[in-house]
Amino acid sequence: MEALALRRGEETATVIEKPRPEPGQGEAVVRTLRVGIDGTDHEILAGEHGGFPEGDDHLVIGHEAVGVVEDANGTAFSAGDVVVPTVRRPPNGTNEYFERGEPDVAPPGAYHERGIEGAHGYAAEYFTSPEQFLVEIPAGLAPLGFLVEPISISEKALELAHSSRSTFDWQPESVLVLGNGSLGLQTLAMLADSVDRLYCLGRRDRPDPTLDIVDEIGATYVDSRETPVPEIPERYEPMDLVFEATGYARHGIESAHALAHNGVAALLGVPRSATFEVDGGEFHERMVLGNRALVGSVNSNRRHFQRAVDSLSSLPAWFTESLVTGVYDLGEFERAFDDDDSTIKTALELSRR
Amino acid sequence: MEALALRRGEETATVIEKPRPEPGQGEAVVRTLRVGIDGTDHEILAGEHGGFPEGDDHLVIGHEAVGVVEDANGTAFSAGDVVVPTVRRPPNGTNEYFERGEPDVAPPGAYHERGIEGAHGYAAEYFTSPEQFLVEIPAGLAPLGFLVEPISISEKALELAHSSRSTFDWQPESVLVLGNGSLGLQTLAMLADSVDRLYCLGRRDRPDPTLDIVDEIGATYVDSRETPVPEIPERYEPMDLVFEATGYARHGIESAHALAHNGVAALLGVPRSATFEVDGGEFHERMVLGNRALVGSVNSNRRHFQRAVDSLSSLPAWFTESLVTGVYDLGEFERAFDDDDSTIKTALELSRR
Numbered sequence: 001m002e003a004l005a006l007r008r009g010e011e012t013a014t015v016i017e018k019p020r021p022e023p024g025q026g027e028a029v030v031r032t033l034r035v036g037i038d039g040t041d042h043e044i045l046a047g048e049h050g051g052f053p054e055g056d057d058h059l060v061i062g063h064e065a066v067g068v069v070e071d072a073n074g075t076a077f078s079a080g081d082v083v084v085p086t087v088r089r090p091p092n093g094t095n096e097y098f099e100r101g102e103p104d105v106a107p108p109g110a111y112h113e114r115g116i117e118g119a120h121g122y123a124a125e126y127f128t129s130p131e132q133f134l135v136e137i138p139a140g141l142a143p144l145g146f147l148v149e150p151i152s153i154s155e156k157a158l159e160l161a162h163s164s165r166s167t168f169d170w171q172p173e174s175v176l177v178l179g180n181g182s183l184g185l186q187t188l189a190m191l192a193d194s195v196d197r198l199y200c201l202g203r204r205d206r207p208d209p210t211l212d213i214v215d216e217i218g219a220t221y222v223d224s225r226e227t228p229v230p231e232i233p234e235r236y237e238p239m240d241l242v243f244e245a246t247g248y249a250r251h252g253i254e255s256a257h258a259l260a261h262n263g264v265a266a267l268l269g270v271p272r273s274a275t276f277e278v279d280g281g282e283f284h285e286r287m288v289l290g291n292r293a294l295v296g297s298v299n300s301n302r303r304h305f306q307r308a309v310d311s312l313s314s315l316p317a318w319f320t321e322s323l324v325t326g327v328y329d330l331g332e333f334e335r336a337f338d339d340d341d342s343t344i345k346t347a348l349e350l351s352r353r
Numbered sequence: 354m355e356a357l358a359l360r361r362g363e364e365t366a367t368v369i370e371k372p373r374p375e376p377g378q379g380e381a382v383v384r385t386l387r388v389g390i391d392g393t394d395h396e397i398l399a400g401e402h403g404g405f406p407e408g409d410d411h412l413v414i415g416h417e418a419v420g421v422v423e424d425a426n427g428t429a430f431s432a433g434d435v436v437v438p439t440v441r442r443p444p445n446g447t448n449e450y451f452e453r454g455e456p457d458v459a460p461p462g463a464y465h466e467r468g469i470e471g472a473h474g475y476a477a478e479y480f481t482s483p484e485q486f487l488v489e490i491p492a493g494l495a496p497l498g499f500l501v502e503p504i505s506i507s508e509k510a511l512e513l514a515h516s517s518r519s520t521f522d523w524q525p526e527s528v529l530v531l532g533n534g535s536l537g538l539q540t541l542a543m544l545a546d547s548v549d550r551l552y553c554l555g556r557r558d559r560p561d562p563t564l565d566i567v568d569e570i571g572a573t574y575v576d577s578r579e580t581p582v583p584e585i586p587e588r589y590e591p592m593d594l595v596f597e598a599t600g601y602a603r604h605g606i607e608s609a610h611a612l613a614h615n616g617v618a619a620l621l622g623v624p625r626s627a628t629f630e631v632d633g634g635e636f637h638e639r640m641v642l643g644n645r646a647l648v649g650s651v652n653s654n655r656r657h658f659q660r661a662v663d664s665l666s667s668l669p670a671w672f673t674e675s676l677v678t679g680v681y682d683l684g685e686f687e688r689a690f691d692d693d694d695s696t697i698k699t700a701l702e703l704s705r706r
Contacts, residue, residue: 252637274634281627284605287649296640
């Protein structure tokens with residue numbers, strides 16, 4: 001079968017031939033429909049993130065997948081079921097985190113990530129997976145099923161944010177999303193029905209397709225070149241919730257300065273080391289006197305995938321049509337890695353239902 | 354009656370005469386037994402914190418109190434009940450935070466703090482209070498009842514920390530308390546039965562009475578002059594929970610660097626503005642990739658007071674005897690404000706049961 005892989009020593013993906021995987025006991029065979037591409041995939045190709053499976057000379061990429069069960073192989077699935085695989089796998093059989101259904105809180109060494117680190121991904125015509133790592137989705141969602149994994153990332157971060165405020169009456173009325181990439185935009189869309197006032201911070205000029213989406217959602221665009229994060233409360237309003245999806249190093253600490261009393265910032269970006277001056281006393285005082293919180297969030301578990309299916313089915317068609325700017329066959333995979341301002345979210349199409 | 358007050362324009366407390374307060378409807382009259390003194394009281398006298406009641410030329414200090422109901426005045430209490438008052442009061446009748454029983458999350462302007470800001474405190478022979486702001490405690494706890502308020506501060510912070518980790522299996526096995534003042538020591542003692550490995554950071558030389566308590570609790574003393582907070586994971590171990598009770602500006606951000614995977618730092622200190630260099634990228638990355646959290650916590654509500662009563666009754670006698678280094682009559686109130694290394698926690702005694 002064909003697969004898209006990064007080979008050791010190379011900095012670009014290549015379509016390779018490899019044997020169709022044989023299922024182990026308790027594993028279903030899944031025919032891949034689509035695989036989403038995100039910033040992590042770009043980082044893997046650039047050699048900034050990820051790692052090859054032990055003993056292999058290549059890594060099949062792709063961790064945002066949707067497929068059709070081809071061979072249920074004794075699992076609870078039936079051939080034809082549309083499924084989305086989770087990403088983390090136990091390196092050696094199992095461990096306590098996987099047994100509790102919480103691989104997303106496993107520490108380094110206690111997991112591989114398919115398509116990212118230590119295990120092959122889903123950008124192949126077929127993949128196999130233990131039953132417990134597959135989440136069934138409605139067949140009608142199949143074309144967009146590759147969005148379940150990224151949406152599950154937002155679900156987990158929002159869950160952590162809410163749980164951190166669960167000891168008192170709290171419902172966010174003002175929400176600031178830092179970042180107008182696909183993660184930021186999907187989060188805005190997920191919150192549009194329940195939040196009064198949405199804001200999205202970016203640094204683009206109009207006309208821009210992401211800002212068109214911000215407008216259509218009804219969110220207020222905040223240009224970070226005009227209004228740095230700490231000035232947002234004065235210029236706009238203090239935020240009950242900040243959702244950081246930029247990976248810009250200053251935004252971790254600065255997000256506390258955008259928060260309203262009792263507010264929480266969910267941090268999702270992964271910046272590089274960057275040293276700068278901060279008023280750490282003011283940061284600390286704001287955190288304490290305002291009962292403010294910062295919660296970091298990485299990965300997601302099955303519960304978040306299941307919630308993401310519901311969220312995905314609630315998103316309006318205009319939104320997903322605007323968000324997904326391209327779906328490409330393996331023969332034109334390079335286009336899925338385009339990085340220009342007209343590209344928001346792309347996917348590879350491995351097969352059709 | 355006699356009261357201990359700060360008069361406008363002065364920087365030291367004075368024993369004054371003022372009329373015994375008359376209870377309003379739904380208010381009990383309480384005869385004050387003891388009032389604890391803490392860092393906030395020192396700051397009030399130094400003019401760094403707090404504010405006078407509107408139109409008054411003095412502020413009766415004291416916010417950590419225990420008393421005996423003298424006149425139930427139609428409330429659910431009986432004369433002789435031992436009670437502890439909460440601190441925050443609504444400035445104008447009531448507001449949504451007080452109605453929900455959550456004055457601790459009220460923003461500035463929505464509360465006064467008795468003995469601190471906008472309302473007279475408890476360092477007087479008698480005080481009145483609406484029934485809903487009095488928490489009954491067992492009579493046997495009366496001599497230590499002034500510890501209920503400070504313990505409630507720890508209870509709230511621990512509750513926030515736990516709730517922020519409540520979406521996954523989490524029980525702290527390693528806990529680092531930053532600070533060997535009375536707040537830090539009481540928190541160590543509260544956690545001693547449930548936490549495997551306790552650490553306490555300070556900057557004192559032995560022999561020292563606070564370090565004797567750290568030892569007796571079974572906690573490991575970490576000297577911050579030898580081991581800065583970010584080096585603690587390597588020198589000792591990563592911490593599931595950090596409880597910051599120093600108010601040292603660097604500790605807000607640095608506490609993230611002491612945390613284990615999925616750990617949380619509760620911040621309670623109130624530092625002043627202080628600008629310094631940090632690796633904000635590393636801070637941010639650690640927060641995200643390790644699902645780490647920081648939660649600021651201020652004040653406490655009735656639920657935390659009630660839990661504090663249970664915690665206080667569980668503390669061993671040797672601990673409270675070591676913690677409370679002095680209880681002084683109003684005539685020798687200056688001694689309650691001693692600030693030397695042999696003083697840990699002091700109280701004023703206004704009357705005896």
